[in-house]
Amino acid sequence: MGYILALDQGTTSSRALIFDVHGQIRSTAQKEFRQFFPKSGYVEHDAEEIWSSQYAVAVEAIAKAGLTPADIQTIGIANQRETTIVWDRKTSKPICPAIVWQDRRTDNLCKELQEKGLEPKIREKTGLLLDPYFSGTKIRWILEHVMGAKERALRGELAFGTVDSWLVWKLTQGALHITDVSNASRTLLFNIHTLSWDEELLELLGVHRSLLPEVRDSAAVYGKTGRHLFSSSITIGGIAGDQQAALFGHACFEKGQAKATYGTGCFLLLNTGTKPVLSRNQLVSTVGWKIGKEVVYALEGSVFIAGAAIQWLRDNLKLIQKSADVNALAASVPDTGGVYFVPAFTGLGAPHWDPKARGAIFGLSRGSTGAHLARATLESIAFSVADVLEAMESDAGTRLKEIRVDGGAVASDLLMQFQADLIHAQVLRPKNKEATALGAAMLAGLSAGVWKDQEELHSAWQMDRAFTPAMASSEVLRRRARWSQAVERCKGWE
Numbered sequence: 001m002g003y004i005l006a007l008d009q010g011t012t013s014s015r016a017l018i019f020d021v022h023g024q025i026r027s028t029a030q031k032e033f034r035q036f037f038p039k040s041g042y043v044e045h046d047a048e049e050i051w052s053s054q055y056a057v058a059v060e061a062i063a064k065a066g067l068t069p070a071d072i073q074t075i076g077i078a079n080q081r082e083t084t085i086v087w088d089r090k091t092s093k094p095i096c097p098a099i100v101w102q103d104r105r106t107d108n109l110c111k112e113l114q115e116k117g118l119e120p121k122i123r124e125k126t127g128l129l130l131d132p133y134f135s136g137t138k139i140r141w142i143l144e145h146v147m148g149a150k151e152r153a154l155r156g157e158l159a160f161g162t163v164d165s166w167l168v169w170k171l172t173q174g175a176l177h178i179t180d181v182s183n184a185s186r187t188l189l190f191n192i193h194t195l196s197w198d199e200e201l202l203e204l205l206g207v208h209r210s211l212l213p214e215v216r217d218s219a220a221v222y223g224k225t226g227r228h229l230f231s232s233s234i235t236i237g238g239i240a241g242d243q244q245a246a247l248f249g250h251a252c253f254e255k256g257q258a259k260a261t262y263g264t265g266c267f268l269l270l271n272t273g274t275k276p277v278l279s280r281n282q283l284v285s286t287v288g289w290k291i292g293k294e295v296v297y298a299l300e301g302s303v304f305i306a307g308a309a310i311q312w313l314r315d316n317l318k319l320i321q322k323s324a325d326v327n328a329l330a331a332s333v334p335d336t337g338g339v340y341f342v343p344a345f346t347g348l349g350a351p352h353w354d355p356k357a358r359g360a361i362f363g364l365s366r367g368s369t370g371a372h373l374a375r376a377t378l379e380s381i382a383f384s385v386a387d388v389l390e391a392m393e394s395d396a397g398t399r400l401k402e403i404r405v406d407g408g409a410v411a412s413d414l415l416m417q418f419q420a421d422l423i424h425a426q427v428l429r430p431k432n433k434e435a436t437a438l439g440a441a442m443l444a445g446l447s448a449g450v451w452k453d454q455e456e457l458h459s460a461w462q463m464d465r466a467f468t469p470a471m472a473s474s475e476v477l478r479r480r481a482r483w484s485q486a487v488e489r490c491k492g493w494e
Contacts, residue, residue, distance in 0.1 A: 002073030016061035023460030027065035029057035041104035044097035069230035076238035076444030078245035079163040084138035106137035127285030136188030173226030185287040218289040238443030249439030262407035266306035281391035301350035301388030309343035330375035406435035421471035
């Protein structure tokens, strides 16, 4: 019986899960790593710590399952996207800290490119907005600000990768410099129509071709782990950006199916079929996955801060001891007492896209308590998702009747019910809330022959509970109007 090792490398922690051939979890391991905020709007990681934490939990998960590396048939990788790492090809050492997807340092560069009228061309080719969120401007910043980086890149001494590329490089001990189409489509450098790096975009952003990884399918036998990492070499067989992996893990294989992942941020993806849909509402078009000749596209809306707002209550305000405590605290009051919290700590994502927005709390009175703020924090996540979903339905020209959800925050019944109320659609919570890791395992399992086709994968998704809207439409409209007021007052602050 073969097992699959899924590496779920996230923004705040590295996780590893062992799945069996039925898609059931046999063991998990998780390790948080440090977050660095050197300036306002700057967010960095230590790439070596990302690797060491991911390797450590991989070893731990195999041991906890009572297995050996020889029992692992294949490895699937899901990763935080857009986070940018540049390293020396000879030493495998990063030349600077990883610039995280949340980082806003290239805002002025994006504005310069917009003023030159380049955004429509970039948008048409990549499906993306010209925003600091994506990798392309981060690479250029590194080339311009790290001493000698541009010259070394021209000499072919450096490699760029999103986190998936970095992990594969380390897993294969420098033998493979690759990425998959889903991660490549998040760089501002990849043409989602031709499915290749775009020479015109590389020139516009000043990125040398020699930096870039080879682009592969999302499910394929890429290679094996290095001899000295595990007691047996393991095949690497699946790669997808975490949000595309979650869409796949939810078995959203058909056009019109959607999912929302409630993690550090919150990400909504809608399967748009075999052709990209260009958004009219500030969403992005992205590659979902490529398996063989089949390419699936998705519309995506990104909320930058979701679970991170709960972490802020825990770490900065000390309102709670652990993240899960927010549910009991929020449930201790019947409502927010008129408090609205817009956690725009690193700007606003879809559908607003304002990198200069900053967080704010509105409606405070002398009667406001930590419980009101906790409830307002949970509600802010649901409001943000509702804004994105409304834009998504407009772009797709369809009304969604349901949305599948995953991530740590979906354990909150209060949040899920409020979400269903706001979007007036069913919210379906699965028994296995690890859709991202499951998606990575599914992709790897397909390439390894664990499952013969996608049809066999449907049984791996099983529902735990459906949340049905219950709030009066008039009350939903009132609350969403008040939320919109609060959002507008946060814009352009920085």
